[in-house]
Amino acid sequence: MAVERYNPKESEPKWRTVWEERKLFETRNDDTRPSYYVLEMFPYPSGRIHMGHVRNYAMGDVVARYKRAKGFSVLHPMGWDAFGLPAENAAKQKNVHPREWTYANIATMRGQLKSMGLSLDWSRELATCDPSYYRHQQKMFLDFLKAGLVDRKTAKVNWDPVDETVLANEQVIDGRGWRSGALVEIRELTQWFFKITEYGQELNDALDGLTRWPDKVRLMQKNWIGRSEGLLVRFALESNAAKQDEVEVYTTRPDTLFGARFVAVAPDHPIAKAIAANNPELQAFIEECKRTGTAQENIDKAEKLGFDTGLRAVHPLDPNWTLPVYVANFILMEYGTGAIFGCPAHDQRDLDFVNKYGLGNTPVVAPEGTDPAGFVITDTAYDGDGRMINSRFLDGMTIAEAKEEVARRLESETRGNRPVGQRKVNFRLRDWGVSRQRYWGCPIPVIHCSDCGTIPVPDADLPVELPDDVSFDKPGNPLDHHPSWKYVDCPQCGKPARRETDTMDTFVDSSWYFARFTDPWRTESPTDRKAVDRFLPVDQYIGGVEHAILHLLYSRFFTRAMKKTGHAGLDEPFAGLFTQGMVVHETYRGADGGWVEPGDVRIEVSGNERKGFHVETGAPIEIGAIEKMSKSKKNVVDPDDIIASYGADTARWFMLSDSPPDRDVIWTDEGVQGAARFVQRLWRLVAEIAERTGGKAGKPAEIGEAALALRKASHRALDAVGADIERLGFNRCVAHVYTLTNAIGKALDAAAEKPELDADIAFALLEAAAIVTQLVAPMMPHLAEECWQALGQAGLVGEASWPQAEASLLKDDSITLPVQLNGKKRAEVTVPADADTMAVEAVVRASEAVQRALEGRAIRKIIVVPGRIVNVVV
RNA sequence: GCGGACGUGGCGAAACUGGUAGACGCACGAGACUUAAAAUCUUGCACUUUCGGGUAUGCGGGUUCGACUCCCGCCGUCCGCACCA
Numbered sequence: 001m002a003v004e005r006y007n008p009k010e011s012e013p014k015w016r017t018v019w020e021e022r023k024l025f026e027t028r029n030d031d032t033r034p035s036y037y038v039l040e041m042f043p044y045p046s047g048r049i050h051m052g053h054v055r056n057y058a059m060g061d062v063v064a065r066y067k068r069a070k071g072f073s074v075l076h077p078m079g080w081d082a083f084g085l086p087a088e089n090a091a092k093q094k095n096v097h098p099r100e101w102t103y104a105n106i107a108t109m110r111g112q113l114k115s116m117g118l119s120l121d122w123s124r125e126l127a128t129c130d131p132s133y134y135r136h137q138q139k140m141f142l143d144f145l146k147a148g149l150v151d152r153k154t155a156k157v158n159w160d161p162v163d164e165t166v167l168a169n170e171q172v173i174d175g176r177g178w179r180s181g182a183l184v185e186i187r188e189l190t191q192w193f194f195k196i197t198e199y200g201q202e203l204n205d206a207l208d209g210l211t212r213w214p215d216k217v218r219l220m221q222k223n224w225i226g227r228s229e230g231l232l233v234r235f236a237l238e239s240n241a242a243k244q245d246e247v248e249v250y251t252t253r254p255d256t257l258f259g260a261r262f263v264a265v266a267p268d269h270p271i272a273k274a275i276a277a278n279n280p281e282l283q284a285f286i287e288e289c290k291r292t293g294t295a296q297e298n299i300d301k302a303e304k305l306g307f308d309t310g311l312r313a314v315h316p317l318d319p320n321w322t323l324p325v326y327v328a329n330f331i332l333m334e335y336g337t338g339a340i341f342g343c344p345a346h347d348q349r350d351l352d353f354v355n356k357y358g359l360g361n362t363p364v365v366a367p368e369g370t371d372p373a374g375f376v377i378t379d380t381a382y383d384g385d386g387r388m389i390n391s392r393f394l395d396g397m398t399i400a401e402a403k404e405e406v407a408r409r410l411e412s413e414t415r416g417n418r419p420v421g422q423r424k425v426n427f428r429l430r431d432w433g434v435s436r437q438r439y440w441g442c443p444i445p446v447i448h449c450s451d452c453g454t455i456p457v458p459d460a461d462l463p464v465e466l467p468d469d470v471s472f473d474k475p476g477n478p479l480d481h482h483p484s485w486k487y488v489d490c491p492q493c494g495k496p497a498r499r500e501t502d503t504m505d506t507f508v509d510s511s512w513y514f515a516r517f518t519d520p521w522r523t524e525s526p527t528d529r530k531a532v533d534r535f536l537p538v539d540q541y542i543g544g545v546e547h548a549i550l551h552l553l554y555s556r557f558f559t560r561a562m563k564k565t566g567h568a569g570l571d572e573p574f575a576g577l578f579t580q581g582m583v584v585h586e587t588y589r590g591a592d593g594g595w596v597e598p599g600d601v602r603i604e605v606s607g608n609e610r611k612g613f614h615v616e617t618g619a620p621i622e623i624g625a626i627e628k629m630s631k632s633k634k635n636v637v638d639p640d641d642i643i644a645s646y647g648a649d650t651a652r653w654f655m656l657s658d659s660p661p662d663r664d665v666i667w668t669d670e671g672v673q674g675a676a677r678f679v680q681r682l683w684r685l686v687a688e689i690a691e692r693t694g695g696k697a698g699k700p701a702e703i704g705e706a707a708l709a710l711r712k713a714s715h716r717a718l719d720a721v722g723a724d725i726e727r728l729g730f731n732r733c734v735a736h737v738y739t740l741t742n743a744i745g746k747a748l749d750a751a752a753e754k755p756e757l758d759a760d761i762a763f764a765l766l767e768a769a770a771i772v773t774q775l776v777a778p779m780m781p782h783l784a785e786e787c788w789q790a791l792g793q794a795g796l797v798g799e800a801s802w803p804q805a806e807a808s809l810l811k812d813d814s815i816t817l818p819v820q821l822n823g824k825k826r827a828e829v830t831v832p833a834d835a836d837t838m839a840v841e842a843v844v845r846a847s848e849a850v851q852r853a854l855e856g857r858a859i860r861k862i863i864v865v866p867g868r869i870v871n872v873v874v
Numbered sequence: 875g876c877g878g879a880c881g882u883g884g885c886g887a888a889a890c891u892g893g894u895a896g897a898c899g900c901a902c903g904a905g906a907c908u909u910a911a912a913a914u915c916u917u918g919c920a921c922u923u924u925c926g927g928g929u930a931u932g933c934g935g936g937u938u939c940g941a942c943u944c945c946c947g948c949c950g951u952c953c954g955c956a957c958c959a
Contacts, residue, residue, distance in 0.1 A: 005913095219878065220954060228958075251959060264959095304957080330957045340959045348875080349957055428958055548954080605901070609884095658886045658899065666886070670900055678899090680913090723890090735888070735898035742898090749915085818894040823940040825894050863939055869893040873939045 003691070006683035008647025012782040016117055024798050025064075025119040027075045029519065029531050036072035037535045038064040039514055041543030041551075042079045045105035045127075046086060049112045051583040051629060051655070051667060052544070054639045058652040058779070059580060059661055059730060060542050061118045065778035066725045068119070069802035075535050077517040078113065078120045080106050082129035083506045087440045089179075092472045098440040099468070102129055112640060116648045117781050119798070124520045128509035129440070133516065135463030136526035137508060138445040142456045143565040144194065145446075151193040152454065155433055156334075159187040164476035165437045186290060191435040192444055192502065196557045200225055200427040202571075203556055212576035214662075217548040224549050226428025228252050231407050232337065233421050235263055235313035238322060242274040246415075247313055247325065250336030250426060254410070255402035256343040258391040259364035261354055263313040263341050264306060264326040266333035271325070275309045282307050282327060289329040304353040305329045313341075316410055316420050317392075328353065336426055345377040355379070364391045365399060432554065434505040437477040439470055441503030449490035449497035458491050464499070477501055510551055511558035514538055515568055527567050540728075541574040548579065578728055581664040583655070585635040587624035588612055595634040596621055598669075626666055637667055649780035650676045656779055657734040678738070679783055682776065685744050686787040689769040692751075695792025697762040706750060707760035713743035714768040715809040721775045722802065730779070737775050744768050766791065774803055819844055820871040826853040829870070837864045844870050 019025065040060040043053055064076040080102075087098035094101070106127060113120070126133050144150045158167040162180035166189070177184055196203075204225045207218045230252035237245050247263060265271050267289040276282040285307045306326035315321035323341070330349055331340060342350035344361035354361055365386045366375040372389035388394040394402045410421025435444070443464040445457040457464055467485045470478040479485060479501040490497035512526070519531035555573050562568035588596040601621050602613045612621035629636045642651045654675035659665035703711065717740035724732040744765070751761050769791055777784035777797045788797035812833055817840065819827040827849035831840050841862050844850055850872065861873040 216878065216954085223877070223955060226955095226958065230959080249959080253959075328957095330959095332958065335958045337959095342959085347959070349959080352957095426958080545953085610901095660887080663880095663886095668886090668900080671886080674900060677913090684914090727890090731887075732898085738898050745915095816894095820894080820940070823893095823938095828894085861939065863893095865893055865940095869940085871893080871939050 003684050003687040006680055006783065006786065008649060008679070008782065011786045012115075012117060012647055012649070015782045015785040016114065018785070018796065019117075019119075019798060022796070022799075024796070025076065025121050026123050027073060027121050029534065031073035033071060033073040035075060035535050036067040036540075037075045037514075037538045038067065038540050039075075039077070039517070039538045039542070041541070041547060042081050042510070042513060043109065044081045044084060044086075045102055045109055047105045047108065049109050049639055051637055051639055053113075054116065054651055055583055055655040055661075055665065056542060056544070056580055057113065057116060057118055058655045059578075059728070060540075061116075061120075061652075061781075062656065062725060062730060062733075062778040063540050063542075063728070064119050065781065065798070066722075066802065068798075069774070069777070069800065071801060074119075075517065076118075076120055077124040077520075078118070078122065079124075079126040079513055079517065079520075080109075080128065081506065081510050081513075082106065082127040083134075083441045083503075083509055085438065085440070088438060088472065097468070099129070102127075102440075115643055116639075116652065119781070124517050126513065126516060126520045128442075128506075128513065131463045131465050132523070133513075134442040134509070136516070137442050137504070137512070138457070138462050138464060139459065140512070140526055140562065140565065140567060141504070141508075142445060142459075143567070144561050145456060147561070147565050149195050149198070149561050149564065151195055151431060152190060153193060154188045155191050155193070156186050157189050157191070157433070159185045159189070161185055162475060166435070189435075191433045192500075192504075193431040193433050194508075194557065194561070196432045196554070197427060197429055199557055199560055200227065200429050201425070202560070203429075203553065204427075206556075206572060210572065210575075210577070213574075214577065214579055217545070217552065217577060217579060220548045221553055224429065224553065228426050228428075230254070230336075230424055230426055231403075231410065231421050232424045233257075233316055233341070233410060234415065234418070235316060235323075235341065236415065237325070238312040238314060241311060242271040242309070244271065244274070247271060247339050248337045249339045249341050250424065251341060252426075253343065253346065253403075254406040254421070255388065255391075255394065255397075255399050256346050256364050257315075257317055257341070257406055258394065259343040259345050259362045260315065260323055260341045261344050261350070261359045261361060262324050262326055263339065264328035264331050264353075266331040266338040267327055267329065268333045269327070269331075269338045271309070271311070271339075272327040275311070275327075282309070285327065289327075304349060304356060306353060306357060308357075316413075317406070324359070326353075326357075334430065335428065344381065346381050346383055348381040348383075351377065351379070351381045362390050364389060364394075432505075432507075432557070434508055435502040436505055437480070437501070438503055439466065439472075439478040441506060442509060443479070444500045444502050444504055446500045447488055447490060447497050448500065449493060449495065451495060452490055452492045452497075455490060455492050455497075461491070479503070507550060507554050508558075511554045512562065514541075514555070514573055515559070515562065525567070527562070529566075529569060532568050536568065536570055537573055537575040540576045540578065542578045542580060544582070545579040552577070578662070580661050581659065582628050583667055584626050584664045585629050585637060585667045586626050587633050587635045589622045589624055590614065591619055595632075597634045598637065628664075629667070642672065646672060646676045647679070647782070649783045650679055653678065653734070653776075653780050656730040658731055660731050661728055678741075679780065681745075682741060682772070683783065683787065685741065685748060686769045686773060687790055688748060689744075689765045690790040690792065692757055693762045693766045695766070695790075697757075697759070697766045699763050700759040703760045703764070704758065706747065707758070707764035710743055710747045710761075710764040710768055711806075712809050712812075713740055714764075714771045715805040717775060718771050718803060719805040719810055722805075725778065733775070733779070737772065740768065740772050740775070744772065771803060773797060774800065815867060817868070817870050819847070819850055820869065821850075821853050822873060823871060826850065826872075833867075837866065840864045840866075840870060844872065 038060050040056050064074050068074045082102050087102050090096055090101045091098050160167050160177035160180055160182055162182040167177055204227050207221055230250055231254040232248055232250055234246050234248050267286040276286055306328040309325045311325035312322035313325050344351040344354040345363040346365055361377050363375050363377050366372050366389045367386045388397045388402045407421060407423055411419050413420045445464045447455045449455055467482055472478060474481055486499040486501050488497055488499055515527050515532055518535040519528040522528050559568055559573040560571050588601045590596050600615050602615050604611045612623045614621055654672050717736045720736045721733045751757055773784050773787040784797045814830055815833050816828050816830045818825050819829055827847055829843050829847050831843050857874040859872055859874055863871040
């Protein structure tokens with residue numbers, strides 16, 4: 001009874017057509033069943049999908065198909081994060097319009113994704129570069145503006161003078177633009193900002209409620225938001241040389257005020273600027289600071305440098321005590337007030353600084369129990385816990401008590417009608433600058449009028465569409481260069497005015513696409529509240545950790561802003577988040593040191609050693625480190641090739657097996673081949689069962705031992721796989737499927753001799769085949785349909801509901817317990833499953849093996865862990 | 875520097891709230907089928923042993939009847955942030 005090999009090339013397209021014809025994965029908004037929203041981070045249409053996509057989308061699809069089988073109305077959409085710089089680079093390099101390039105890529109990648117057999121609702125597909133999408137984004141921008149969530153202010157940016165554009169921090173390498181190689185300048189530009197800082201506290205606090213997010217991501221966001229509690233303290237200045245009579249500092253350590261040795265301000269602090277106006281030396285110093293300011297790697301090595309302004313600041317707790325005021329290179333204008341007081345004994349940076357300039361230090365906190373007289377700080381600042389010393393009225397207090405005491409005193413003291421000290425919660429988080437001087441992005445819908453100022457584009461004129469006829473010949477923003485686009489009449493006074501030519505950061509596009517998916521057809525507004533309320537929050541969001549901070553934080557802010565402006569009704573967009581690991585591969589190098597593609601390498605194995613040779617030349621190849629797949633290292637495997645030779649199911653199965661989903665998975669040829677072998681093996685077993693049972697086997701009254709064992713294996717696997725999908729433990733699911741498959745194989749072998757199957761075995765085999773088919777269906781959907789059909793099951797496995805494990809088959813009548821002697825396993829006893837502790841103890845005492853192991857020693861105690869283990873203590 | 879995660883056979887890993895360490899897969903060895911190969915099937919596979927057992931979850935301690943799991947101290951790898959006052 002030879003079974004034909006399963007041919008994915010034929011079967012996979014066939015089933016996809018069936019699914020599509022039956023609209024199996026389209027989700028109706030008026031479905032009344034409970035909803036479940038599975039979303040994978042949508043891709044940037046770079047040209048082709050890569051293995052990382054395959055892994056990401058395979059995982060999401062398992063959840064989607066499983067939840068569908070569990071009776072949920074599953075929303076599982078797909079779209080394109082389609083604005084961005086690569087399209088403009090392509091335009092420059094290949095002379096193709098960004099739109100054409102983008103849509104061609106989308107077409108290619110859509111085809112690739114479809115070949116994976118994902119259960120996506122393609123009727124909801126969207127691209128962020130489409131006016132039907134970004135018009136709503138513009139509408140929301142204006143609504144946010146009206147709601148006071150948008151700001152226009154000057155900010156420091158990395159400016160590439162050659163490309164005439166703003167660069168993100170990560171696009172500045174060693175102080176130079178990554179494309180032009182030009183030295184990047186820090187410029188002050190007027191930019192649009194979303195006021196994310198207004199939600200700093202909330203975004204911070206709400207993290208605690210995101211219990212289905214990885215701790216790691218929550219922590220990263222906490223650190224990024226960087227909430228700190230401190231005190232604003234006003235130091236009076238002795239002279240008016242800086243054209244102001246005080247300097248305000250921010251500190252989280254007001255307790256150390258008596259350890260102060262200096263005050264320092266940022267190079268771009270108003271005081272620094274004022275003094276520099278008449279002081280060329282200081283001016284030169286400030287210039288130097290600016291230069292080292294951007295290159296982040298230098299910060300490590302950079303020495304703490306300061307410039308004494310000659311000003312003296314009066315200590316807020318002692319009018320007779322003054323401190324020097326420095327301009328220092330390590331003070332950031334952007335954080336706090338751009339000014340600090342330095343307490344060298346308890347801050348390493350301040351200590352480095354005073355040691356350089358000979359300002360000395362006074363320890364004011366000593367560890368509990370230390371002799372204050374002997375507590376001296378030289379090279380290492382003490383930032384630990386302790387009690388106050390050398391601090392007058394604070395002496396003996398704890399740090400917390402001292403902070404409170406100083407805050408209280410300075411709060412109640414006033415100078416010029418304002419308190420000298422003021423408690424302040426500070427955040428590291430800054431407002432989100434969204435202005436980009438680029439073409440391929442969502443236009444910011446405002447008009448600048450010399451008379452009326454900045455005027456929103458009226459709703460009726462939305463969308464502000466990108467012009468098609470642009471050229472990328474000149475550096476800078478093509479929108480700005482366009483001959484006519486920016487010239488419009490002011491919507492308010494009718495006089496000639498100009499459009500804003502900045503476009504929005506592409507992170508804005510991805511900050512609400514998950515909401516748009518709930519009703520992507522809607523034209524009159526960004527969202528339909530009924531649909532948003534039905535589907536949001538996303539129940540399971542899956543993507544890479546690289547978006548742990550920006551994308552996820554922006555989306556959290558945007559959802560709150562949408563709530564405030566009535567476009568959504570909730571705060572947190574993603575109830576469950578999962579960050580999957582990367583797909584990595586060995587790297588290969590030839591004798592010349594050049595990278596070699598995996599396809600050109602033949603690996604020979606002898607024992608535990610592996611050696612590489614070039615396929616054509618036979619030259620030895622060095623097997624290098626396992627790294628993230630990247631074109632530059634040539635260790636990329638193209639999903640198209642894999643799907644073409646093995647089928648989508650094999651690729652999906654391999655991506656889900658072996659490694660835990662949150663860890664990196666190593667792509668190996670052997671692994672794929674193993675997956676491909678399993679596809680055939682499963683098909684063979686199922687087809688054979690189908691043939692031998694004829695797809696029909698009723699439940700007989702008597703179930704023999706062998707049949708019962710197989711039934712138990714089936715139902716246990718069913719139970720375990722369901723639980724593991726819920727936990728996203730796909731590698732464990734795969735293992736359970738293998739275990740069940742082995743059991744089926746054994747049972748089939750045992751029955752091979754018999755010309756006619758016993759009724760109970762036939763029943764158990766058919767049941768096992770149906771169950772294993774359903775178990776693999778979320779992971780290998782095409783193969784599962786083929787098996788389902790072969791077994792004569794009704795309909796499609798893609799619409800079948802998830803089977804229920806029979807509770808009675810998950811339990812055993814009797815169980816074998818390991819027996820330990822002082823923690824080491826020495827024997828086993830078999831007891832009835834419901835035996836109580838006393839009964840188990842009796843069996844253990846009576847056990848021959850236990851007696852032998854005791855060697856005559858007396859039992860002191862017997863610990864019985866019901867159903868698990870027995871430990872005999874002697 | 876600060877914060878976090880991880881460390882288990884030749885390899886990827888499993889072990890649920892502390893309860894038989896190594897499930898499952900890959901690789902490898904032996905065998906069957908075959909003229910032969912592929913495919914398939916059977917079987918072995920942590921180390922060690924005087925075949926009773928002994929030793930093993932990065933290293934060293936601790937808590938416990940019992941530790942891969944909890945605590946303390948090291949070592950190593952990876953990731954995030956980085957002069958944030």
